[in-house]
Amino acid sequence: MSQFNRRTFLRGAGGVALATPFLSSLTPKARAATDTGVKRLITFCSSQGSDNRQMFANTSGLTGNHLGEHVNAFSLNDISGPLSEYYDSRWDTYRDEMLFLRHLDPLTVQNHSHSFYLGGWNQREHYEHHRVREPHETIDRIIARHIYGDATPADPILNLGAGPTNAYGDASISFERHARGGEHPWNDHCGKAPVDADPRVLFDRIFRDVGQTEDVRRPANQREQLLVDSVLGDYRSVRGGRRISRVDRDRLDAHMEQISALETRLRSEDFGRVCAAPEAPEMFEQGARRNDPLILGALVDVSIAALRCDLSRVVNIYSRLEYMAALSEMTQNSHGAHHGAKHDPQTADERIALDDLGHHARLILDYVHRLTEGLANSVDENGESMLQSSIIYSTRELAHVGDHWMNSHPVLLIGGSNCLNTGQQISYATDQARPAEVDPYSQFVGRSYAGLLTTLMTAMGLQPEDWAEETDGRVGDYSFRAVGVDESDNILQGTAANAVLPHVLRG
């Protein structure tokens, strides 16, 4: 467009039959994060801990495959019966797509912490104590920037939350608007993102442009290009005016760069290609009753549809504490479960807490299964299953029931078999045991949880040099000082920063 005389073009375009709205929510042509064969990351986190042992495959009685110092792998297909109490026989279909990673320790993190599972350290602790928000990077944002590069859209990350987040009831959708800096938006368990809009409005915004046919898509794009070109002309005119300070010129330039990126997207051939939009979930309507147990399923379906339409390649799904009661119909209040064991001396029966949380964990895993199945049954552009080119990272807020610690945090990766050595459980337990009173659920000190973050970014096509500087080395950094663990622990301190976990990545 900019090659033409703009006015001539505008006049020439008149009379074209146009009838559809703008396609602004569709993704840009994503950069090839596909060198590794993986191009999507979906995280699924639920509040509270559970019986950590059941969050992994039961490998007792099996002889692991010794892959290196403190690295033992167990084939999931060697396990007879269900993988664990939580992972019942329905998961058998996906054994070859699952990868459990055991004994990953985010040792600096304690208490309810939202950002550690994507960021590796405890932002909430800091915020809660100091009321100071500091920028803290998380891998979803880093990966989104990598995928979209210079054409990063306004909404590169799709956050879907179950649990009360705003005045619109318990279903929430929000977009990550801060992918290139600014304050971190997460502020509660498992990432309660800022939801400042009606979820129904945002749902419509996500899907409003899908399903168009070619004969309406192309003219619509052309029309948008006219508008964008006109606006860009305005910017050029203002920028060329008198008495423009350097700071204002820079701000105009920043906007003009974004407009140019928008132009580029509009010109791309696959912009707005046809795909199907789902029905808007009923509970997205304002005033829907709180704690509808079907919310999480609806959110999973929305995420599958958005992924199928390539409307986002980074999705975070989270189930908040308050949603637990609705989902699991626990006999205790929403502060039962973990709190029953941890904080409430009158209900400090760990067995009850374990039962409650186990029930909840199974129900949550139903939805993880639904997501897995949805992607497995979706076909990617190269004809493969979308699960093959997607990584689902499923975890919980806490690793334990009766305390706030995360040792051997539950990590299950599903999919991504183009890149990951799936079909096994890898244990990173060292020889160093913890005192039982310190950690009854995780006997051995393991590797840094930060290694998982580095590994996930590597799987998405990033190298440490792509992110270490901008995050000040914090994501993936292993230079933590463990509380409650002997500081002379040479095993922990000997591990390099920004190192991937051994034997997780293919090749």
Next chain:
Amino acid sequence: MTKNAFSTLACVLVLFGCEGSIGDPGPIADPRVAPIPTVEEQCDDEAVLLPTRWRRLSGQSYANSIENLFGEEVARENRSAFDAISGDAEANSNEFRTYFEAARVVAGSSRATWSAHAACVDDADPDETCVRSFISALAGVAFRREATTAESEELFDLYSAMPDVELGLEFVVRAVLSSPNFVFVIEVGEDPVDGATDRFWLTGREVATRLAFTLWGGPPDAALLARSSELETQEGVEAIAAEMLSDERSRPRVGEFFRGWFRAERISPSNDPVFLDGLDGVDELSDAAIREFDAFAEHVFIDGPGSVQDVFTSRMGRVIDPVLADVYGVPAGDAYQELPPERAGALSRVRWLITADGTDASPILRGVHALRDVLCRPLAPPSDAEIQAALLETPNQDNLSVRENTEALTERDGTNCSSCHRTINAMGFALGGFDAIGRTVVEERTVRGGAVIATHDIDDAAAFTIDGETVGVVGAAELGAALGASQEASQCFAQRAFTALMERDVSSADACDIADATQRLVEGAPMREFWVELLASPAFRQRVVGTGADQ
């Protein structure tokens, strides 16, 4: 000590500013809690003025601008799209998209709402004259100046390129609302200041626009624009700014300023039923407290008498919400009333006192907020490792009061924490007569696991250093009186007011201009007079483009 104990303790006690000279119980030793230099000390007549920059519409000012263009209903219905706009508060690489998206949403509203700019656009098939008239009128209001012929022609071309009237008008609206002439409040200025090449006096119309966005959060109305010529002199600006401050539209801005100064954020209180002890509606308490805090600030600032001291000592309050009235022990009502003696000043209001979501009050957080936010003392938090190390070394004891635990954790002689925390904690200790949600208490209750496990006497006597002098106080009222009378509080207000109204940091050159005013504030001058003074000052009425500008 077990990990569980650490985490419990971490929930209860928080460290801050935990570095400094070891074992020094005397006057402030850590520069991070030292008073800021006075404005006289910062003043430098020779300093280069900081460039002004164009205001970029925030979500609120965008909404107000849309209301000005298309009416209240369009602004209200599309509010969620405007909330995505961060404005000047936060720069990110997608900000243009937020304006572009908001424009798209607004342009989807009924054509009837556009007819204020040209009634004929609501016709089924408006003619060219009508469309041109609409474009000219719309752009004139949106750009806050008359649209040029070239601009109008461009917009008409865009209209003509569309296949039908509906889309044509829709795209014109989108183009106008996406234009930098709407998104930025563009100022060019007119005459050079004293022959300078980088400083220009704003025109009267530009001053009107700047005043309106500063005080009303939106564009000037026709009445204000009609008085533009009066805004070309300092006296004229003083008179009109004073009038504008009395306008209802300024009240939200005043509340916003005081909330920012006191960092009175919305924080969810604890909902532990034992802790609440029969208090109903705690979920609404935080919002109610914000309303009351805003009303308090507006009353003190606008309705007078309005000195800095009044902010720290006034007992006037408007307590509309029953839940808050219950806490204050007064009848709920719309009228201002005098609150009980312990509710003297902003520091004793619930909005400011809720500093944690637990069941224990946090003297450290209160102290930090008082020092850092209210007095503008620079404070840097200790590292997580420092916090954890301290928590490791000092077990929390439920049989001790919050004050005793805080002192044990942070004020032990020979620790790195003590020198800073003696100042920080003291401010919080003086507020010990209020619990974690700001209720007045006669004894401190320790609530754990849904039960009261201990009670403690209140000790709200404290000593701290302010204006370089050691001051002893007992309770919130005396704390407020001490802070309100201080040079530090007035100076902090002056600096925050300057930053808020000028939308830039205070430079050394600016410090000279506000030094005298600060002294007058200490002596009791009304705060709004200082605002008016700032708004009428050359710093507000000039555009400074700085070096490297295109002249």
